[in-house]
Amino acid sequence: MTSQENALKAPLYLLFFLLLLAAPAQAAVVLQYHHVDTGTPASTSTSPERFAMHLDYLADNDFDVVPLAELVDALRAGEPLPDRTVAITFDDGYVSIYATAWPLLKAKGWPFTVFVNSEPHDQGKPLFMSWHQLRELHAGGATIANHTVSHPYLLRPPSNLSAAERNGWIEGEITRAQRRIEAEIGTAPKLFAYPFGEYDNTVLEVIEALGYAGFGQQSGPLATYSDLRALPRFPFGGPYGDAQDFATKVNSLPLPLANDGDALRWRSEAGQTLLDIVLPGPTARPVLLLRPAAGFDGGRLACFASGQGRAMLERQGDWFRIQAEKPFGTGRARYNCTAPADEAGRFFWYTQSWIIQ
Numbered sequence: 001m002t003s004q005e006n007a008l009k010a011p012l013y014l015l016f017f018l019l020l021l022a023a024p025a026q027a028a029v030v031l032q033y034h035h036v037d038t039g040t041p042a043s044t045s046t047s048p049e050r051f052a053m054h055l056d057y058l059a060d061n062d063f064d065v066v067p068l069a070e071l072v073d074a075l076r077a078g079e080p081l082p083d084r085t086v087a088i089t090f091d092d093g094y095v096s097i098y099a100t101a102w103p104l105l106k107a108k109g110w111p112f113t114v115f116v117n118s119e120p121h122d123q124g125k126p127l128f129m130s131w132h133q134l135r136e137l138h139a140g141g142a143t144i145a146n147h148t149v150s151h152p153y154l155l156r157p158p159s160n161l162s163a164a165e166r167n168g169w170i171e172g173e174i175t176r177a178q179r180r181i182e183a184e185i186g187t188a189p190k191l192f193a194y195p196f197g198e199y200d201n202t203v204l205e206v207i208e209a210l211g212y213a214g215f216g217q218q219s220g221p222l223a224t225y226s227d228l229r230a231l232p233r234f235p236f237g238g239p240y241g242d243a244q245d246f247a248t249k250v251n252s253l254p255l256p257l258a259n260d261g262d263a264l265r266w267r268s269e270a271g272q273t274l275l276d277i278v279l280p281g282p283t284a285r286p287v288l289l290l291r292p293a294a295g296f297d298g299g300r301l302a303c304f305a306s307g308q309g310r311a312m313l314e315r316q317g318d319w320f321r322i323q324a325e326k327p328f329g330t331g332r333a334r335y336n337c338t339a340p341a342d343e344a345g346r347f348f349w350y351t352q353s354w355i356i357q
Contacts, residue, residue, distance in 0.1 A: 027081060027083055027084070027085075027221045027222070027252065027253045027254060028071050028074075028081040028082060028083075028085040028086070028087070028221060028222045029085075029086055029087075029221045029222065029233075029234060029249065029250055029252060030068065030071070030086070030087045030088075030089060030215065030222065030231065030232070030233040030234070031054075031086060031087070031088050031089065031233065031234055031236065031250070032089050032090075032091060032215075032217060032233040032234060032235045032236065033046055033051070033088075033089070033090050033091075033097075033101070033236055033237065034046075034090065034091050034092055034094060034237055035094050035096045035237075036048055036051045036096045036097060036100045036101040037094075037096040037100065040094070040096065040127075042237075042238050043237055043238040044237045044238070045237055045238070046236050046237055046241055048100050048104075050241055050242075051100070051101060051104065052104055053243065053246075054236070054241065054246055055104055055105070055108060055110075057243070057246060057247060057250070058086060058250065059108060061084070062084065063084045063085065063086050063250065064082065064084065064085045064086070065085075065086050065087070065088060065108070065110040065111065065112075066082075066085055066086070066087055066111065067087065067111045067113070067143060068087040068089060068113040068143060068145075068191060069143065069189055069191065070087070071085070071087050071222060072191065072213045072228070072231075075213075075222065075224070075226060075228060075231075076213075076228065078224070080224075081222055081223075081224070084251075086250060087111075087112075087113065088105070088110065088111075088112040088113070089112065089113045089114075089115065089193070089215070089233060090112065090113070090114045090115065091115045091147060091193055092115070092116070092117065092128070092147065092151070093114050093115070093116035093117070093120070093121060093128050093129050093134065093147075094127055094128060094129070095126070095127060095128060095129050095133070097114060097129065097137075098129045098133045098136070098137065102137060102140070102142075106140060109141075111141050111142065111143065112142050112143070113142065113143040113144075113145055113191065114129075114134070114137065114142060114143070114144055114145070115145050115146065115147035115191075115192075115193035115215075116129075116134065116144060116145070116146075116147050116177075116181065117147045117148050117149060117150060117151040117177065117195070118148075118149050118176070118177045118180035118181065119149050119150045119151075121134065121180075121184075122180065131184040131185075134184065134185060135184065135185060138185050138186075138187075143189060143191070144181055144185045144188070145181070145188065145189055145191040145192065145193070146174060146177050146178050146181060146188065146191065146192045146193070146212070147177070147192070147193050147195065148173040148174060148177050148195055149172075149173050149176050149177045149180075150173065151195045152173060152195060153195065153196060153198070154170055154173075154194065154195060154198065154199060154200075154203050155198055155199070155200055155203075155278065155355065157169050157170075163202075166202065167202065167205075167206055170202070170203055170206045171206055171210065174192065174206070174207075174210060174212070175210070190210070190211050190212045190213065191212065191213055191215070192207060192212040192213065192214045192215065193214075193215045193216075194214060194215065194216055194217075194230075196217075197216045197217025197218065197235075198216070198217075198332070198355055199214065199216065199229075199230060199277075200276055200277065200278040200355070201275065201276045201278075204227075204229045204230060207229050208229050212229075213228050213229070213231060214228070214229045214230055214231065215230075215231045215232075215233055216230050216231065216232065216233065216353065217233060217235045218230075218232050218233075218334065218351045218352075218353040219232060219233075219234050219235070219249070219334075219336065219349065219351045220232035220234070220252070220254070220349050220350055220351045221252045221253060221254050221349060222254065223254030223255075223257075223350075224254075224259070225254075225257055225259065225263065225264075226254075232351060234249045234250075247345070248345075248347060249349075251345060251346045251347075252338075252346065252347055252348070252349040253341050253346055253347065253348050253349065254348065254349070254350070255290070255292070255337060255338075255339070255348040255349060255350035256292055256293040256296050256348065257290065257291065257292055257293060257350075258291045258292065258293050258294075258318075259293065262291070263290065263291040263292075264288075264289070264290060264291075264352075265288075265289035265319075266286060266287070266288060266289070266352075267286065267287035267289065268286060268287070269284070269285045269286070269287070269323075271287075274286060277352075277353055277354050277355055278354075278355045278357060279354055279355065279356055279357065280357050281330065281356060281357055284327035284328045284329075284356055285323055285324050285326070285327050285328070286323070286324075286354055287321060287322070287323045288303075288321075288322040288323070288335050288352050289316075289319050289320070289321055289322075290319065290320045290322065290337065290350070291318050291319050291320075292318075292320070296339075297339070298315060298320060298339075300339040300340055301313065301320060301337060301338075301339045302337070302338060302339065303322045303335050303336065303337040303338075304335070304336045304337075305324035305325065305328075305333070305334070305335055306328065306332070306333045306334045306335075308324055308325055308326055310325075311323060311324050311325065311335055312324070312325060322335050322337065322352075328354065328356045329356065330356050330357065331355070331356060332353065332354070332355055332356075333353070333354040333355070333356055334351055334352065334353050334354065335351070335352045335354075336349070336350075336351050337349070337350045337351070337352075338350075
């Protein structure tokens with residue numbers, strides 16, 4: 001190539017680089033609530049005042065609130081996620097959604113999704129909406145989606161089930177709930193929220209075979225690399241959701257990871273490959289390996305282990321190695337990894353969930 005050709009091409013490269021820098025960030029988040037009330041269990045409750053503050057923040061800062069299925073469709077199609085876009089979800093179908101949350105959402109004309117477990121609605125339990133109330137919500141633009149029949153802990157099936165029988169039990173909880181929603185509401189999308197937000201590979205395989213998009217309770221924005229069977233949501237309730245916490249989460253961006261399908265690896269404390277997020281007790285300090293996209297400033301990355309504060313973080317070539325300082329106890333555990341983005345007030349975010357048996 002001649003020097004004259006190089007001179008002509010240089011401005012084009014510079015223009016391309018500047019366009020990349022100027023391109024708006026792309027991120028969408030899914031918010032999760034249970035009760036919108038002050039007389040219900042604190043850990044799963046958001047006060048009406050705090051919920052109204054959340055909605056006002058979204059409106060005042062020009063967020064788009066869209067149906068949940070719209071974001072799932074974009075992920076399935078491999079389309080870019082629109083920036084500053086939010087989907088609002090509720091789990092369990094509590095009556096406070098109808099009495100308190102819906103009037104606030106209706107005033108703004110915003111869609112939302114309610115994941116219902118069908119049994120308490122069939123039984124007319126007083127904490128839960130009636131099917132008539134759910135039909136009203138649906139007629140007003142809400143989506144009514146699947147949360148199983150009885151809200152079981154899917155990782156603890158009835159005793160003495162074979163592997164095939166356990167699959168059938170999981171499938172039955174989902175398909176029977178789907179039939180009830182279709183019968184009462186007239187339609188039921190293939191959207192599913194895990195009871196307690198927990199799953200293992202068996203549950204994921206059933207969800208995939210049935211054609212559902214699945215939602216957990218691990219924090220983080222949606223990303224093009226998100227697993228459609230285990231999509232993240234930001235849970236609010238209890239201490240979570242004050243003004244600063246809410247603003248940080250709804251403005252979060254997906255941690256930029258390499259897009260070649262090999263950017264996440266799990267290892268046991270002994271270095272063995274892990275294939276499931278459900279771990280035996282001896283593997284109480286799992287290792288998360290992340291490979292960020294080229295150009296990511298890893299010097300600003302910080303990771304935190306549940307209940308422990310900062311986790312150990314080590315650069316190993318193109319990879320970051322994350323591990324808790326101390327063993328996790330039985331139950332849920334997480335690594336939350338964040339880094340400040342170039343845009344003021346925004347953070348990259350990735351959460352890895354574990355379940356310690």
